[in-house]
Amino acid sequence: MLKLMWRYTMRYKGFVLMNLICAMGFVLIELGLPTLLAQMIDEGAKNNDVAYVEKMGWYMLLVVLVGILLNIGLGISTARITSNITADIRDDLFAKTQTYSHIEYEQIGMASLITRVTNDAYQIMLFLQNILRMGLVTPLMFGMSLFMVFRTSAYLGMFVLAALPILLIGVIAIAKISDPLSKTQQTNLDKMNSILRENLSGLRVIRAFVKEDFEEKRFATVNDAYATSSKKLFWLMAFAQPGFFFLFNIVMIVIIWTGSIQINQGSLEVGTLIAFIEYIFHALFSFMLFATVFMLYPRAAVSAGRIEEALAIESEIVSPKNGITQTKTAGVLSYQNVTFAYPGQSETPVIRTISFTANPGETVAFIGSTGSGKSTLVQLIPRFFDVSAGSIELDGHDVRAYDLPALRNKIGYVPQKAVLFSGTIAENLRYGKEDATEEEILAALTLAQAMEFVSALPEGIDTQISEGGSNLSGGQKQRLAIARAIIRHPEVYIFDDSFSALDYQTDAKLRAALYDVTRQATVLIVAQRVGTIRHADKIIVLNEGQVVGTGTHEELLETCPVYYDIASSQLTEEELKK
Template identity: 35%
Template sequence: MIKKLVPFLGEYKKATILTPIMVVFEVVLELMIPLLMARIVDYGIQGEGGMSYTIRMGLLMILMAIVALIFGALSGKFAAEAGMGFAKNIRSGLFEKIQGYSFANVDKFTTASLVTRLTTDVTNTQNAFMMIIRMAIRAPIMLIGATIMAVSINAQLSLIFLISIPVLSLTLFFIGKNAHPRFLAMLEKYDGLNEKVQDFIVNIRVVKAFVREDHEESRFIENAKQVRDAQLNAEKLVILNMPIMQLTIYTSVVAILWFGGNMVIDGTFNIGQMSSFIMYIMQVLISLMMISMIFIMMIISRASFSRIIEGLEEKPTLDDEGTDPNLQLNDGTIEFKNVSFSYTNDPENVVLNQIDLSIKSGETIGIIGGTGSSKTTLVQLIPRLYDILSGEVVVGGHNVKDYRLNVLRDNVAMVLQNNVLFSGTIKDNLKWGNEHATDEEVKAAAKAAQAHDFITSFPNGYDTDLGQGGVNVSGGQKQRLTIARALLKNPKVMILDDSTSAVDTATDAKIRTVFKDSFDDVTTLIIAQRVSSISDADRIIVLDDGEIKGFDTHENLMRSNEIYQEIYESQSKGVSIDG
């Protein structure tokens, strides 16, 4: 599974290769130290070597330990560099992939799940990778080398620790088989917790306005409890590894000390050999413990690997395949030819049914209807935010599927219902529409959107910091800023999705007047709840339950369309309709 992530090593391949090389040198030196210790005891202290031999070998041991320490430090440095770089590349690759997702792809994963994959899952993968290139190299080499050295010293005594290997293998097999699905379930609970946190923070003003802090706290505690329960369910298997490992190791050491001590007493085993043998056995058992830790980490990280790969391999439902790279959008004509649409791609569950309409370039079209009439869904098909179930959407004389997505969307400006602003200054936010716009162009767009006056009323004017999400401006000011941002794109088609609902009627009228006088070559679609906001449009679409029930001028609809008449009369009497 991790092979699919190897390409993300990128420029950190050198550090990845150097890490195990440093580890090999470190392990080789560590394997030599017990051998020198045995020589010091048996030949230097008890034999003919004497003090001079003991001092020379002792200094050599110190030198080897220092050099091993240096190699160990270098392996840690390279592992950190490779691991963090690897994680950075995965995050960048996954984020780039998410950027290409359609709305349908994002709906499939949910925002909270994508955040978890970019953070927790990548961190788990980084930790596992660092362990693989360092500990997964060190442990097998140490295990093999120490085993060979121990067997060469006393093959009979070595049988004791060899018995422990099957016990540990069976333990790891049991844990690995049962732990993975539990960790996968735990990460899904993390998704739910992140979703709850995100929902609370984004809507904290609403929570405080309705004094619902206690309610939200109880919901959060419940989500946190679910995460804790999922963690306990997964960890209670993993924690079996350490006590079983320690029991096996300590039992082996006690047995070796018992039988080895008797051999020393009988004179069949030297004290120096005994001490070096014990050190090699400890190296073997420590290596087995490291291998078990690697195994456990891989179990924990396997769920994260699969979730990252799932995100990377997700095929966007919208792409540029089959488009004409040279095709440009020349005008704002719009046609819907027998269009039906379903969010689930189910012909039995459509939200738009057999839509037919034709809009000339430069027309101003109003769209009105009750909640659930699919007004927003209709306009989202124009910049191809979703693909239709059947029929054809034509913009500028060509099917929207013939355009590259960036060409189509660069020419269709859409001001969404949720007025999204970003951290930064007003000018920075407006330049999202055109990063190369001059200060004069920015001001012109702001004036057209009736935003210039309130912007200049701030001490810092266009350099005023909006705060996170535009918390420093009102709802109506947000709407005007997003309209100005859209105007800076110089689009062929402008879509205003209930984008003046928070401004007063006078400002709304001024914005419509500017659009009519200064942007008469731009096709403008205005979704509105107020009839007054669209009454002077060239034509008005009346939607009801995903079907067009009227498409005409205000005057004609007032004469012939019952739904439109009902909406108008309700608003004229001051009755708020649900729309």
């Protein structure tokens, strides 16, 4: 934890130096006031020297003004350091998550990642605020106060020393108790975020199956667990502070009683006792504040550990040094004995020893039963996953040898589930091409058969899309996702079952329009409907992760029983004979 904080804090050395100067100055000012007060009483008030009292009063006023300025400087430097560090941590975490492959996302979990970027970073900020404001001031104040205590009266100082071990034992005990509670609290917060995320994204399913009560109970269970751990932490802190004050007050009573006896005996001045009480107050109060900071440590340590874990994870999918960025050909794709198994499932490959070639100008389609590995097969090209065995070559080079951005810039990928982002329709299409003009956007929408519904919207391409595209139908989202891929004019088009939400008429129009745009590119289509792929140059039939047939629609009807079964379940006898 300390390494993490030190690494980020050292980015702002100027503000750290300002913080140290203001903290040290503030301590000297705070301890200077009791000294001036003691002199005012013992040398001025006792001797009825009005001029001396006034002079010391002006000195004290000046010291107070300087103390105010130093305190303001301390607050400014603390605020700048903590806000910048929190922003840096969140930026670094977000940037790191962008490098994760699907494996790392599954390893940590989406809800946990969101918690780490938001709540865990906030816990670090709270701890740093206390460290920089009190964590620096209080040790200095405590040390200087103890020095002044023993300099003023070594005898009375012994009472302060007697209380310190009790305070120290209390702080250590509280820290040990709060550490497991903090870990439990953060774990429960992850679970809460996970359930909340699932509920918000699956709201329609929950309502369709009338499971609102079940989900409420599920959330309430985790919420109660979070509340229980939080209550225990709050109870711990609630008892800690009064306990410290109780001990603090006992020490003060003993010192005032003993000091009064010494004044009565003439061995101690009134002003000295008042200054001594101030020094003790600063010493014990500083220790108590530092103890409060120390009690925050377990929670911050848990958060820091989770942040460090997320930052330390290295992605399984990395861009090689000096990766390939340019090739002589454009769109030549070759699968060579490709086998793939998801991590942790090496004994059950999803696809096995698949080989085929696709050239520019060709449309290659994949069809098969659910779970046959169609989507997985095409997701290996942009390296969402890496092959377990064999190789995939694009333009004569293994995809793993490419610079990742260069590889993915060659590909126009339309996922099975159309994903749109909050923003305008134009902004979503510019994901495909950042500098796309309005004319290019309109042309892509026209090709994707989306212009009709977009032009009917009040603001056209400037219409705002809700989070996840919830204000659009499934077919509208798919057409916008297709337009986003078209606008970049890639070398390889991958349509991963991206026509499933379209009606047959729109599907046919869209594929006809795509023909002119994609005639120089390699087109891969994953589909469930035979009607979508029957005119493909090559159809690859998959069953249980293996190729069981390759050819045109007509050839497969005669040579591949699996394809015939799929086709006969979707087409009429007349259509099968055509």
